[in-house]
Amino acid sequence: MPSPRVSRAANNAANPMNKIEFMSLLTNRTNSSDPVSVRHRASDSPVHRKDSFNSTSSTSSQQQQQQQQLPEEDCMKLNPSFLGIALSSLLAVDLWLSKTIGVCAREGSSWGSARPLMKLVEISGHGIPWIAGTLYCLYKSDSNAGREVILNLLFALLLDLVLVGIVKGIVKRRRPIHNRMDMFATFSVDKYSFPSGHATRAAMVSRFMLNHLVLAVPVRILVMLWAIVVSLSRVMLGRHNVTDVLFGFFMGHMQYSLIEYLWLSPSTLPALFRM
Numbered sequence: 428m429p430s431p432r433v434s435r436a437a438n439n440a441a442n443p444m445n446k447i448e449f450m451s452l453l454t455n456r457t458n459s460s461d462p463v464s465v466r467h468r469a470s471d472s473p474v475h476r477k478d479s480f481n482s483t484s485s486t487s488s489q490q491q492q493q494q495q496q497l498p499e500e501d502c503m504k505l506n507p508s509f510l511g512i513a514l515s516s517l518l519a520v521d522l523w524l525s526k527t528i529g530v531c532a533r534e535g536s537s538w539g540s541a542r543p544l545m546k547l548v549e550i551s552g553h554g555i556p557w558i559a560g561t562l563y564c565l566y567k568s569d570s571n572a573g574r575e576v577i578l579n580l581l582f583a584l585l586l587d588l589v590l591v592g593i594v595k596g597i598v599k600r601r602r603p604i605h606n607r608m609d610m611f612a613t614f615s616v617d618k619y620s621f622p623s624g625h626a627t628r629a630a631m632v633s634r635f636m637l638n639h640l641v642l643a644v645p646v647r648i649l650v651m652l653w654a655i656v657v658s659l660s661r662v663m664l665g666r667h668n669v670t671d672v673l674f675g676f677f678m679g680h681m682q683y684s685l686i687e688y689l690w691l692s693p694s695t696l697p698a699l700f701r702m
């Protein structure tokens with residue numbers, strides 16, 4: 428049986444690269460006072476070890492410069508930032524929670540029998556009934572104050588469609604894979620899910636109604652519940668992830684504040700109110 432020393436020597440003779448690589452590691456360790464070798468030692472990644480072999484076979488200054496840059500690149504790959512980890516974790520929780528809540532995503536899902544009811548809730552927050560209803564109220568309104576409020580609601584609904592379309596087009600987040608795309612009347616950007624247009628509309632319209640209509644307390648509670656149910660139904664139907672709806676709800680509130688700021692009135696836009 429050959430001794431370990433003899434077999435190692437035989438191995439090195441068979442594969443000279445082993446010996447060279449071993450020597451290059453040794454050189455890096457022994458020259459610890461040399462700043463360049465300390466830098467080399469900073470990375471023990473296989474990529475870098477391969478490069479230290481190259482440095483022994485070629486010593487051009489360009490390659491040395493390249494080697495000095497590599498450890499920092501390696502660090503970036505091996506140590507992702509805290510923000511990166513936090514975002515990936517949030518995404519994982521979002522996907523898991525959305526799949527868990529998506530109990531009406533299919534007829535065969537655990538709450539599949541409630542799907543037709545959820546689709547009615549979906550239509551109650553759709554843009555077409557809201558725009559058509561607002562136009563009808565505008566046509567029927569006989570007071571200037573009423574017309575002003577309804578015109579601003581129409582403006583808010585149109586602005587919502589534009590802003591949601593822009594954000595969806597920029598973010599381009601796909602709808603959840605468990606969603607069945609059987610939605611009523613959609614635009615091309617509605618293949619994207621961030622943010623939920625139903626959630627923005629529900630938040631904005633409910634705030635608008637609570638602030639500009641005189642409503643009895645039970646009706647006010649119903650309006651708030653409607654906004655919550657419309658938003659929740661988006662995840663239950665599998666149309667959206669939780670973060671799409673949460674951001675949509677927040678964006679709807681912001682849109683309402685924008686409408687308040689841009690409020691159209693006979694003094695700011697007299698031509699619109701002369702009709």
Ligand SMILES: CC(C)=CCC/C(C)=C/COP(=O)(O)O
Binds near residue numbers: 588610620
């Ligand atoms: C066709 C019109 C006037 C509006 C489209 C409304 C719609 C389908 C929005 C998408 O909502 P989600 O982003 O919540 O799925």
